[in-house]
Every structure is written in C-alpha cells, then in structure tokens.
Amino acid sequence: MDWLFFGEISLAGLAMGGLYALIALGFVIIYKATRVINFAIGEIMMFAAYLFLAFAGGMEMSPWVAVPLAVLGGALLGGVIEKTMIRPMLGESPISVVMVTIGIASILVGLVEMIWTSNPQLLPSFLPREPVFIGPMYLAPKIAYGFLIGMSVLVLYLLYFRFSRGGVALRATASDQAAAYSMGINVRRVFNLAWVFGSLAASVAGILVAATGGLSPQFGIIGLSVLVVVIVGGLDSILGALIAGVFIGWLETVAGAYLGGEYRMPATFAVLAVILVLKPYGLFGTHEIERV
Amino acid sequence: MRIGDAKQTYLADEAIWTSNTQKIWFALLLAALLAFPFMASSYLLYLGCLVGIAVISATGLNILTGYTGLISLGQAGFMGVGAYTVAWLSNNTALPFPVTLLAAGLLAAAVGILVGLPSLRVKGLYLAIATLAASVFLHFIFAEWEPVTGGMEGQSLQPAHLLGLEFRSDFAMYFIILPLAVLALLAAKNLFRTRVGRAFIAIRDRDISAEILGIPLLKYKLMSFALSSFYAGVAGGLFAYFYRVVTPESFPLSMSIFYLAAVIVGGMGNLLGGILGAAFMTLVPEALKLLTAVMTPIWPNAPVFMSPMLEIIFGALIVGFLIFEPHGLAEIWRRIRRFFHLWPFRS
Numbered sequence: 021m022d023w024l025f026f027g028e029i030s031l032a033g034l035a036m037g038g039l040y041a042l043i044a045l046g047f048v049i050i051y052k053a054t055r056v057i058n059f060a061i062g063e064i065m066m067f068a069a070y071l072f073l074a075f076a077g078g079m080e081m082s083p084w085v086a087v088p089l090a091v092l093g094g095a096l097l098g099g100v101i102e103k104t105m106i107r108p109m110l111g112e113s114p115i116s117v118v119m120v121t122i123g124i125a126s127i128l129v130g131l132v133e134m135i136w137t138s139n140p141q142l143l144p145s146f147l148p149r150e151p152v153f154i155g156p157m158y159l160a161p162k163i164a165y166g167f168l169i170g171m172s173v174l175v176l177y178l179l180y181f182r183f184s185r186g187g188v189a190l191r192a193t194a195s196d197q198a199a200a201y202s203m204g205i206n207v208r209r210v211f212n213l214a215w216v217f218g219s220l221a222a223s224v225a226g227i228l229v230a231a232t233g234g235l236s237p238q239f240g241i242i243g244l245s246v247l248v249v250v251i252v253g254g255l256d257s258i259l260g261a262l263i264a265g266v267f268i269g270w271l272e273t274v275a276g277a278y279l280g281g282e283y284r285m286p287a288t289f290a291v292l293a294v295i296l297v298l299k300p301y302g303l304f305g306t307h308e309i310e311r312v
Numbered sequence: 313m314r315i316g317d318a319k320q321t322y323l324a325d326e327a328i329w330t331s332n333t334q335k336i337w338f339a340l341l342l343a344a345l346l347a348f349p350f351m352a353s354s355y356l357l358y359l360g361c362l363v364g365i366a367v368i369s370a371t372g373l374n375i376l377t378g379y380t381g382l383i384s385l386g387q388a389g390f391m392g393v394g395a396y397t398v399a400w401l402s403n404n405t406a407l408p409f410p411v412t413l414l415a416a417g418l419l420a421a422a423v424g425i426l427v428g429l430p431s432l433r434v435k436g437l438y439l440a441i442a443t444l445a446a447s448v449f450l451h452f453i454f455a456e457w458e459p460v461t462g463g464m465e466g467q468s469l470q471p472a473h474l475l476g477l478e479f480r481s482d483f484a485m486y487f488i489i490l491p492l493a494v495l496a497l498l499a500a501k502n503l504f505r506t507r508v509g510r511a512f513i514a515i516r517d518r519d520i521s522a523e524i525l526g527i528p529l530l531k532y533k534l535m536s537f538a539l540s541s542f543y544a545g546v547a548g549g550l551f552a553y554f555y556r557v558v559t560p561e562s563f564p565l566s567m568s569i570f571y572l573a574a575v576i577v578g579g580m581g582n583l584l585g586g587i588l589g590a591a592f593m594t595l596v597p598e599a600l601k602l603l604t605a606v607m608t609p610i611w612p613n614a615p616v617f618m619s620p621m622l623e624i625i626f627g628a629l630i631v632g633f634l635i636f637e638p639h640g641l642a643e644i645w646r647r648i649r650r651f652f653h654l655w656p657f658r659s
Contacts, residue, residue: 057437108635114436115383116634119576122569123630130623138619244444251441286452289445293430296442300434 027157029277030270035159035167037269039225042170043242044249044261045177046221052194052256053214056106057114059121062243063128064101064219065226068094069143069235070136072227076144083146091223098219102212125240133237140236147231166228173224177217178258186213194256244285245272248292254305264303326505328498342494349486357482359598364489365550366590368496370574371583372543375500377572378581379509380536381516382435386427386443388567389450390541392560393420394548396454396461399558402469409472409479409488413549420545421538423450428537432530435519447565454560466559469552485554492550496543500583503539512536516581573626577633579640588641596629597622 043061050058058064072090075081081089101124109117145162152164181187192200193210201207229242249268253260268288275287301307319325329335349357373387394416401412427446431439454461461467472479472488479485503509511532514522523529552558570593578589600622607614633640 105631105635112634112638115377115381115440116576116638118383118437118440119572120631120634123573123627123634126569126627126630127624128627130620130625130627133620133623134617137616244448247441247444251438282452282455285448289448293442293445293449296430296434296438296445300430300438 024156026274028159029274031154031157031159032163033270033273034266035163035269036273037266038167038174039170039229039265040246040249040269041262041265042174042225043222043246044253044265045174045258046218046225047246047250048253048256048258048261049190049221050214050218051250052258053190054102054106054211055114056121057118057255058218059118059243059247060101060125060128060240061218061222061246062240063125063132064094064097065222065229065242066132066235066237066239067097067128067226068219068223069226069230069239070132072230073136073141073143073235076146077141083144087146087227090227091220094223094226095216095220098215098222099212101219102215106215107208107211125243129237129240138237140234142234143227143231145231160232162232166232170225170228173221174262177221181258190214190217245288248288251292251302252295254302256306257302257304260302260304328501328505345490349483354482357486359595361482361485361489361554363591363594364486364493365547365554366571366574366594367493367587368489368550369544369547370571370578370586370590371496371500372540372547373571374575374578374580374583374586375503375512375543376536376540378575378579378586379504379516380512380533381519382428382431382533382536383437383440383572384443384537384540385440385565385568385572386447386450387540387544387571388563388565389447390420390424390544391548391551391567392450392454392558392563393423393541394545395552395558395562396548397545398549398552399462399467399469400460402472402553403467408474409553410474412472413492413546416549417542417545420548421542424537424541424544425534427541428534431533431537444565447568451560451563451565454563461560462558464560466557466562468557471556472553479553482554485550488553489550492546496546497583497587508532508535513581570626573630577629577640579642582640582642584645585640585642588645592641593626593629596625600625 043065047058047061050056050061068090071093072086075086075089076083079086105120105124106117109120147162147165149161152159152161181191189200189205189210190213192203192205193207193214197207200210226239230239245268249264250261252268253262253264268291271291272284272288276284279287295302317331319330324330329338348360352360369387369391372390373384376382376384394413397416397419398412401407401415407415423446427443430442434442455464457463472485477484479488504513511522511527512535514525514527515529515532515536519529548563551562555562571590574589574593575586576589577592578587579585600618604614604618637643
C-alpha cells in the first residue's frame with residue numbers, strides 16, 4: 021500500500037469533509053430551530069454559487085465583493101423561502117413539509133437552468149494557487165484554502181450561537197419552543213433567522229465546493245451526501261454534524277479513489293444504512309421519546 | 313341534482329358501487345377506455361399507455377404513503393427491479409408475459425420487504441432516508457451487475473407474448489396495460505374494505521394506538537411495503553415491455569419524486585387521487601411540449617426554455633398543491649361533484 025497516496029487522498033477527503041460539516045451545520049441549524057428537513061439545501065448552495073458566477077464572471081467584480089454579495093443573496097433566498105413557502109406549512113405533517121422543500125429544489129434547478137443554461141460552468145478562480153504541502157503530502161490549493169475559509173466560518177458560527185443574543189434565542193427556541201415564546205422570544209423571527217443563517221452557511225460552502233469542482237444544475241446532488249452526514253451525526257446535533265461531515269467526506273473521497281467514482285454514493289449510504297439500523301437517531305442525535 | 317342515499321347496513325356502507333347511476337357511469341367509462349385505442353392517434357395512444365403504467369405505480373405508492381403513512385423515496389428502484397426481472401426473463405426464457413409480470417411483482421415485493429425492515433425502528437423522515445439509501449443501492453446494482461443487468465448500457469428485450477401472440481405495438485400494449493390498471497385499482501379498492509387495509513389506515517392515523525388495538529406493526533408495515541412494491545414491480549415490468557429497453561438511467565431518483573408528487577397532487581390516501589395525479593403529472597410535460605410547439609413560430613427561443621420551465625412547473629405544482637390544496641385533485645373533483653349534486657338549491 022502506498023501510504024503517501026493514501027495520506028494525500030485522506031487529506032483531500034478530510035478537507036472536503038470540512039466543507040460537508042459546514043453545509044451540515046446549515047442543515048442542522050434549520051432543523052433544530054424549525055424541525056424542517058431541508059432537501060433544497062444543495063440547490064440553495066448551487067444558487068449562491070451561480071450568483072457568484074454572475075457577479076465575479078459576468079459583472080467582473082472583484083472576489084472580495086462578489087463572494088459576500090453571493091453569500092448574502094443565498095441567505096436572502098433562504099429567508100424568502102421560509103417566509104413564502106415554509107411558513108404556511110407550519111403545523112402540517114413533516115412529510116408534507118419535506119415535499120415542499122423537494123418542490124423548491126426543483127423550482128431552483130429550473131430557474132438556474134433558465135438563467136445560466138444547463139451547461140457546466142467554471143467559476144473564476146479566486147483562491148491562491150501555490151501548491152500546499154503538509155509534510156511530504158501535496159494538497160490541491162483550492163481544497164486547502166476552501167477548507168480554511170470553511171473552518172473559519174464554522175468557528176464564527178459556533179461563537180455566534182454561544183454568545184450572541186440571536187444565537188441564544190435560536191438555541192432557546194430549539195430546546196423548547198413554547199418556553200421560548202413565553203419568555204418573549206419572537207419565535208417567528210427566529211424561524212426566519214434560522215433559515216437565513218442556515219442558507220448563509222450553505223452558500224459559503226456552495227461557492228467553495230463549486231470553486232474546486234465546477235458548477236452545473238446537477239450540483240444539488242451534493243445535498244444527498246449532506247443528508248447522509250446529518251443522519252449519521254444525528255439530525256439535531258451540531259457536534260454530530262461536524263464529526264460525521266469530516267468522516268463522510270473522507271470516506272467518500274477514499275472510496276472514490278480506491279474503488280472508483282461509482283462507489284462513492286454506495287459507500288456512504290452503506291454507512292447510513294448501518295447507522296439507521298444500529299442507532300436510528302444518529303451518533304449524537306437526541307433520542308425522541310414518544311408520549312401518547 | 314342527486315339526493316343523498318341513506319345506508320342502512322354496514323354492507324351497504326362498504327359497497328364499492330353504491331348506486332345504479334354509479335354503475336352506469338363506470339360502464340360508460342370502461343367502454344370509452346376500450347374504444348379509445350381505435351379512435352386515438354398513435355401519440356395519444358402512447359400517452360394513454362404511459363398514464364396507465366403511472367396509475368399502477370402511483371396506486372402502489374398511495375397504498376404505502378397515502379394509506380399507511382410511510383413515505384418512500386424508493387418507488388423508482390422497485391420499478392427498476394420489476395423492469396430488470398422482466399428483461400432478464402424475456403431474454404433468457406420463453407415465459408409469457410403474465411408469468412414474467414407476476415415474477416417482476418413478486419421479486420419487487422421481496423426487495424420491498426427487505427427495504428421495509430428498518431421501518432420497525434425508524435419512521436417518518438428517517439424511513440424516507442432509508443428508502444433513499446435503498447434506491448441508491450438498487451441503482452448501483454443495476455449499473456454494476458453486468459452479467460444480469462447489462463451494466464450502464466442496459467439491455468433491450470423481446471416484446472411481450474402470450475399463446476403465440478406478440479404485443480409489439482402501443483396498440484397491443486394498451487390492451488395489456490388497461491386491464492392490469494383496472495385490476496390493480498379494484499384490488500386496492502377492495503384491500504381497504506378488509507382487515508389488512510384498515511390496519512394500514514390505523515397505522516397511518518396513529519401507530520401507537522394501532523399497536524394497542526392489537527395490530528402487529530412490523531407485520532403490517534412490511535405487508536404495506538410488499539404490496540406497494542408489488543405494484544411498482546408490475547408497473548416497472550410493463551414499462552420494460554413498453555419501451556423494450558431498460559437502463560439504470562430509466563429509473564432515477566427524480567422518478568421516485570415524480571410518483572410522490574403524483575400522489576400528493578392527486579390526493580394522498582385516495583385511490584381516485586392516485587389516478588388523477590398520475591394522469592395529470594404525466595400529461596403536464598406533454599401539454600408544455602404542445603405549448604412550446606405553438607410558441608416556437610412566434611418566439612424561436614421557446615424550446616430552450618421548455619425543460620427549465622418543466623422543472624419550475626413541477627416544483628410549483630408540488631408546493632402549490634401542498635399549501636393551497638393539501639387534499640389534491642381528488643378534493644377538487646369532489647367539490648365539482650358536490651356542486652352538481654346540490655345544483656339548483658345551493659351553488
């Protein structure tokens with residue numbers, strides 16, 4: 021076995037996993053606060069990445085302007101989706117809400133194809149290009165810097181939730197909606213905030229992933245990998261999302277490198293199946309207790 | 313105007329045909345469906361066959377999702393199992409189509425039971441994701457198990473045959489699909505008059521209460537999975553005979569979502585809903601194609617926008633129906649009927 025090759029692949033996988041963790045964080049924020057499983061998260065990422073393409077490629081803005089604008093656009097999209105399409109579904113069965121997000125995903129794909137055609141596109145490069153070496157192991161610069169940016173956003177998020185007013189409101193709503201409401205927290209705004217923040221995290225990750233791998237209307241497939249991540253980690257656990265994100269990213273890349281690209285999805289879904297059978301609520305998820 | 317009918321026995325309440333009017337309408341509908349292929353153009357006939365296949369599969373999904381409350385993202389995978397079974401049998405044996413279709417249904421049902429096994433421990437969305445995993449594995453098997461499935465290129469198959477007759481054209485296929493669709497619907501209708509079907513509904517309404525009432529959850533959930541995937545397998549087998557080529561890409565995840573959307577748009581937990589939804593969702597793309605053909609002379613770019621438009625309309629239909637008409641087309645149909653029932657007195 022070639023350990024150097026394995027190391028390099030693992031490193032790339034771990035870096036990719038960091039981005040998965042960031043997306044999964046966005047997913048978990050939305051789930052924790054609003055109990056909505058967001059199947060459209062991959063498409064929100066895609067939309068933000070296309071916005072970046074439009075700003076940086078089409079209008080030739082500097083990446084320093086284009087990235088924040090695109091990320092804000094993605095966050096705004098999340099907020100609008102919540103206000104117009106998720107809010108009316110409040111109190112409906114989870115199945116219906118999931119189907120709404122699937123419908124939203126389809127609408128977003130259609131919009132993107134309409135505006136930017138269905139051809140694959142390359143993002144203008146905005147990350148440094150010097151190769152990165154960790155010891156003897158080479159890591160593609162896009163992936164390395166993507167990982168660094170993703171991680172810093174992730175840390176910012178964690179700090180925000182720990183210390184800021186909005187973050188505390190969000191956590192309070194997640195742990196007990198009625199109590200939060202009676203303590204004067206504007207639960208509706210928190211719902212909206214959760215979608216905005218969740219989409220924001222997804223948008224950052226979307227631009228970074230698209231910068232390494234290119235962009236097409238099929239980009240949203242990545243949402244399926246993220247689904248695996250959050251189920252394995254436990255739907256309502258941020259810690260679980262982080263650990264499972266890194267693990268699934270690593271597994272996917274290693275399986276792709278050693279067994280071939282067609283094994284990527286089955287490998288991660290095999291982990292998913294095992295977890296579902298052994299620990300149905302994920303590694304770190306809260307066990308739901310049903311009372312009749 | 314029609315006056316309501318008072319039912320005096322449970323038997324009358326349970327009857328499928330409650331009045332002579334209903335029987336007459338149904339006979340007329342059947343006659344129209346039988347006459348359809350003799351009058352329709354080949355394009356309409358093709359659409360008719362597609363709708364028939366979709367109705368069978370959507371009814372199967374309706375049993376699982378609409379009546380038992382178990383959401384499944386694996387319907388396309390089960391259809392694939394059926395289609396590959398039929399393809400393999402038709403290429404390697406000389407069995408007539410009733411046997412191959414039955415085998416397709418049974419094999420799909422077996423796979424369905426396997427997929428349903430986690431349903432004892434997980435439910436709701438976790439179960440949906442378990443079925444999603446199943447469809448990923450099935451797709452992988454279709455693509456990689458080359459000796460049997462033909463790999464990514466898939467395989468073509470012989471036309472359906474029975475007693476020396478070959479069902480090669482759409483016209484001939486229609487006469488396989490229509491009776492099977494009617495049979496599938498009647499079977500489903502009867503299912504919900506039996507103990508099993510009612511157990512399904514009880515599980516949907518509240519699984520814990522159902523268990524306390526003495527319904528073994530695992531057994532009935534698995535039964536629902538088996539029945540639903542049996543329908544899917546038969547529909548998949550018909551799909552294979554209809555196109556006479558099967559590839560892994562014939563059964564993508566979007567197809568599972570299509571059927572879920574059909575059941576939702578039609579009306580969950582309502583057999584009429586499954587029919588209306590399947591027909592509606594199959595015909596919307598065709599209507600859009602027609603519209604594009606009309607628009608092209610005026611607006612030459614129209615064909616470019618057709619496929620994205622389709623995605624948008626598809627999504628908007630799902631979202632719109634769920635928000636504004638959660639009971640689907642069946643509810644609209646019911647409202648229309650009520651309007652005519654009460655017509656001169658209340659409108």
